[in-house]
Amino acid sequence: MPRTLWNGSLSFGLVNVPVSLTSAARDLDLHFRQLHGKDGAPIEQRRFCSKEDEEVEWEEVAHGYDLDGKQVVLTDLELSLVQPRKTRTIDIEAFVDLEDVDPIYFDHPWYLVPYGESEGTRRAYRLLVEVMESTDRAALGRFVMRTKEYLVLVRPREGLLGLTTLLFHDEVRPTKGIAPGGRKASGKKVDQAVKVIEGLAADWDPDSYEDCYRKRLERVVRDKKKGKTIKAPEEREQPQPAPDLMEALEQTLAAMK
Amino acid sequence: MAPKSIWNGTISFGLAAVPIKLYSATESKTVSFNEVHVSDGARIEHKRICSKEGKEVPYKDVVKGYEVSEGEYVVLDKDEVAAAAGSRGKVIELEQFVPEGEIDPIFFEKTYYVGSRDDTEPYRVLLAALERTSTVGIGRFTFHNREYLAAVRNLGGVLALHTMRFHDEIVHADDLDTPRAGKAPGKQEVQMAGQLVESLHRKFKPEDYEDTYREAVFELIKRKAKGEELAPPEPEPEEEPDDLAAALQASLGSR
Numbered sequence: 341m342p343r344t345l346w347n348g349s350l351s352f353g354l355v356n357v358p359v360s361l362t363s364a365a366r367d368l369d370l371h372f373r374q375l376h377g378k379d380g381a382p383i384e385q386r387r388f389c390s391k392e393d394e395e396v397e398w399e400e401v402a403h404g405y406d407l408d409g410k411q412v413v414l415t416d417l418e419l420s421l422v423q424p425r426k427t428r429t430i431d432i433e434a435f436v437d438l439e440d441v442d443p444i445y446f447d448h449p450w451y452l453v454p455y456g457e458s459e460g461t462r463r464a465y466r467l468l469v470e471v472m473e474s475t476d477r478a479a480l481g482r483f484v485m486r487t488k489e490y491l492v493l494v495r496p497r498e499g500l501l502g503l504t505t506l507l508f509h510d511e512v513r514p515t516k517g518i519a520p521g522g523r524k525a526s527g528k529k530v531d532q533a534v535k536v537i538e539g540l541a542a543d544w545d546p547d548s549y550e551d552c553y554r555k556r557l558e559r560v561v562r563d564k565k566k567g568k569t570i571k572a573p574e575e576r577e578q579p580q581p582a583p584d585l586m587e588a589l590e591q592t593l594a595a596m597k
Numbered sequence: 598m599a600p601k602s603i604w605n606g607t608i609s610f611g612l613a614a615v616p617i618k619l620y621s622a623t624e625s626k627t628v629s630f631n632e633v634h635v636s637d638g639a640r641i642e643h644k645r646i647c648s649k650e651g652k653e654v655p656y657k658d659v660v661k662g663y664e665v666s667e668g669e670y671v672v673l674d675k676d677e678v679a680a681a682a683g684s685r686g687k688v689i690e691l692e693q694f695v696p697e698g699e700i701d702p703i704f705f706e707k708t709y710y711v712g713s714r715d716d717t718e719p720y721r722v723l724l725a726a727l728e729r730t731s732t733v734g735i736g737r738f739t740f741h742n743r744e745y746l747a748a749v750r751n752l753g754g755v756l757a758l759h760t761m762r763f764h765d766e767i768v769h770a771d772d773l774d775t776p777r778a779g780k781a782p783g784k785q786e787v788q789m790a791g792q793l794v795e796s797l798h799r800k801f802k803p804e805d806y807e808d809t810y811r812e813a814v815f816e817l818i819k820r821k822a823k824g825e826e827l828a829p830p831e832p833e834p835e836e837e838p839d840d841l842a843a844a845l846q847a848s849l850g851s852r
Contacts, residue, residue, distance in 0.1 A: 353793050353848025355841065364703065364768045372661040372678075374645065375670055381649035382670075383659060387632065391639035401641060404633035405818050412822045413638050414630070421827055422813045433806075435794045440801040443702035444622060444757065451768070453775045462779025464841055470782065471790040477798060480806070488627045489810030497703075498770035499778070504703070509803035511626050517600055518620055518710045519755040520717035525725040529718075533726035536611045537694045541732065544699040546764040549735075553744035557681035561663050561671050570677040575686035578607050579614040585719055592611025 346485050347455055348428045350468070350494070350501070356429075357464045358456050361485075364449035364502060370557050403487075419487050426484040430492060430503075435477040441493060444512055447505040452494065469496045532589035539596040604740060605714060606687035608723065608749060615723050616714040617689075622757065623708055628814045682742040689747060689758075691734035700733065700748065704761045711749065711756035720756070727751045782841070789845040796849070 346361040374383040387396045403414045420427065430452075454465040472479065478495035491506040560570055582588035602618035609615070632641035645654045661678065662670030713720035727734065728751045738747035738760065745760040782790075799805075821827060 352790075354844040355848065362768075362773065365762055365766050366768055368763070368766055370663060372663050372673070373670065374659050375662040375672065376647040376649070376654050377658045377660040377672075379647065379649050380662070380670060380672070381647050382662075383645045383654055384648050385643050386646050387641045388644050389634040389637065389639050390642050391634070391637055396634050396641060400635050401632050402635040403630035404638065404640065405628070405630050407818055407822050410822060411633075411638055412818050413633055413635065414818065414821060415635060418817065418821065418827045419814070421829055422817050423810055426810065432797070434799040435797045436799055436801040439698065441702075442752070443700075443705045443759065444708045444752065445803060446702045446705050449703045449767075451770070451773060453773060454779075457776060459779060460841065462776060463782060464779075466779045467782040467786055467790055467841065471787060471794055474787075475791060475794050477794055480799075480801070482806070484810055487814070489808050491806050491808075500770045500773070500775065502703070507623055508626065508806065508808045510808075511623055512803075513600070513620075513622055513624060513710070515710060515752070515755045518712045519724075520713040520720055522717055522721060525718065525721035529722045530725045530729065533610075533613070533722050534729055536613070537726055537730045537732055537734075540610070540692065540694050541730075542693040542695055542735075544695040544735075546704060546767075549746050549761075549763060551746075551763045551765075552683065552737075553681060556683060557678070560673065560677055560681050561665065564673055564677060565665060565671045570673075570680050572676060572680040572682075573684040576684050576688060578687050579609055579612075582612065582614055582719075585613060585722065588612040588614070592613065596611075 345450075346483075348430065348483065350430045350432065350452060350481070352432045352468060352479070355464050355467075357454065357468065358458075358461050359430075359452040359465070359501070360455040361450050361452060361503065364451050364497075368551065368554060370554065370561070422487075423484060423489075426482060426489065430481040430483040430494070432479045432481045432494070434480045435472075435475070436480055436493075437476070438478045438493075438495060441478070441506070445506040446493075447490075447507055450503040450505070451497070452501040452503045465501070469499065469501060472496045472501075529586055529589065532586065532593065536589055536592050536596075539593065600710075600712075602712065603709075604687075606689060608689045608691060608711070608734075608736075610691040610723065610734060613719060613723075615719040616716060617720065617756075618712045618714050619758065620710040620712060622710045626808065626811060628811055628818075679742045682739055683737075683744050685737055685739045685744065687739070689736045689738045689749070691736040691749060693735045694727075694730065694732040695735060697731045697733055697750065703767060705748070705759045706745075706762055707760045709758045709760075710752075711758050724751055724754070724756055727756075786842050786845060789842070789849055793845065793848055 344360040349356045405412045473496045493504045600620045604619040662672045733748045733750040738745045748759045
């Protein structure tokens, strides 16, 4: 059961629904721990004051900001004075169509689950799920978690409310200077490329893609444990751009038949 | 300022090779603080301490271990970890093309922009073909010795690459221990909530939503710098109306 990271309420007009936030993505990566090579003991990261060279407890740590050369120190308590309502409430500001939100803005997926046993809470929660399902709209709101503001998109997901944090518009870089200049490609080469794409067309089936990297890394760990020598596979050579793009496309099409 | 590329490689589809460069597409704008010691304002340093000896360990004496059972670690060196990267090297082979819009954005993780390298024609041809077919190319991408599932698509005239989550990394509603569903809302409640949704319906324009919190944090920093006393604001009354229909009615009435 994933742990809850935030409790608060989702506010829709004058309706407040107490909710808690839990991740909708799990991290299955293999995590390595830093060890001391000499004795194999785990390394601990500890905080030290650079002036006194003494260990500092987490409660003794504050936030420093360099304001034009002047150091300003803020405590957690002081930071919590910034827009306090937002730290407790996700205010729904608008409803939008999901397809208008480009996936580039999507950051991390979460679930908002009803918090508490009250019948009123669960009914209001269910009302929000049903009304968004029937109108096919997603809600936009904002809230603050751990001294960062998030723009969020809330939409029904498997009978619950899913929440995705979104990037703010200025966190997405402009595309200027990325695409090559020159006119838009057209003609025979594009026609052939379209045929290649059609030949490789498939439905999106996420279950058909396994994390081979994770599996290989697990195998490396197993082999190492057994004392085997680990050898890196030869890296495949980078294909050189076909001297003739047209020929490469035609050969591909011929091979597909 | 010209963007700086972070990776050079090749996208392939069939036998056609598209020489590319990757660029970061996103950046965090969160106000970042340094950790300081509250009593003297001095910077905090992180030290690596051996849990057995209690002494600081220089970085060169640190190794990476994977815990296979409680307290038992398998130590891997850099090359051994790199061995798991596979043999794809710097080639992103687009193996399948799926219809745009079929992929739930919950799968998208991080985005990069794709630029061309050397010959620009293959890039322009792939872009035009993706546009015409309204598809997204799916392939595998190795970056910093780690392999990702990746989607390559046309983002308004430029190619974008998204790293993707794997299916087993997505949590389903059944995996959660949620309280049982409440009673079905009444017809009138659904109707009023529907009206409220419609009254708040907007076309999504990302520029309409600024991170105002970021600015507010800067304001607080400036006030503190001037030596102002930062006092907590008046607590707001918590409103939690029990009567759902009345709350909806009041919400509709107030606009």
